[in-house]
Amino acid sequence: MSEHAIELTVNGHCHATRVEARTSLGEFLRDGLGYTGTHLACEHGVCGACTVMIDGRAMRSCLMLAVQADGAEVTTVEGLAEADGTLHPVQQALKDNFGLQCGFCTPGVAITMACVTRDNAGVEAPRMEDALTTAMSGHICRCTGYQGIRRAIRQLAGAST
Template sequence: MTDLDIEVRINGARHRDRVPPRLTLADYLRERCGLTGTHLGCEHGVCGACTVLVDGAAVRSCLMFAVQADGSEVTTVEGIAEPDGELSPVQAAFRDEHGLQCGFCTPGFIVTVTAFLAENPHPTDAEIREAISGNLCRCTGYQGIIRAVRAAADSNHTAAAPTAQQA
């Protein structure tokens, strides 16, 4: 198959590239863009480690082809923090509430929770559990993660998904 031209904004920066039609967005981000915060776990869309925002929606980048992102705004975990490097409220809450251990699943959780809180800034604990149910963690037991989501929601600074101007 012939490679295809794409143009995508990633964390606010425009990327033009020529990619094979079957290159996943996850592989594109990691291999072509050097954004290795997007982790690959199961490569079947089950674990959530590869979650990124595409036009503000949380998606599994292992299940999406890079060509499908053509014309879109993609935000990876690297684009969640403020431009000056200050952690987002979600990132700070994960740090403060011990919502991570080995860190492998953390980028997917951070992105998932960022999108979730943008849509539901005042969730119940049941809604938090439902929102993170698509992300797997083998280390934490989830209690620190749930506390982190609650803390981020309770902060008055919960940020929506970053826009191109913020990233």
């Protein structure tokens, strides 16, 4: 089995290690580094559960090899909240609106929402709501029926109802 030396930053912490060439980034984050907030389900790019931020962009960690993340800055759901425990606004909105039940899809959903709200900061509420709703098409939630997530989206967008 071929191994490669990689160095990457995860949630502000530098990790220099060796990893098998075939290991996916999602598997490496969970089993290699202990960031188990990143969930793996379909493992072929469909469900979105494994979404993490790589150099600021939301990406499927099951579709990327760990060696490809060499030199990257990765943010997992564990890195969204402030150091003092204050939740990221997307986490707060999901919590406030019962946007999770089992929570399995939530880490990926929260990472995508964080990217979308950052990229659309300052736009009017309907555009933000559209952007967030469209982005959710890349996430399969198996148990909320999306209603709680939709309410969280409306809260984040600043919609009046």
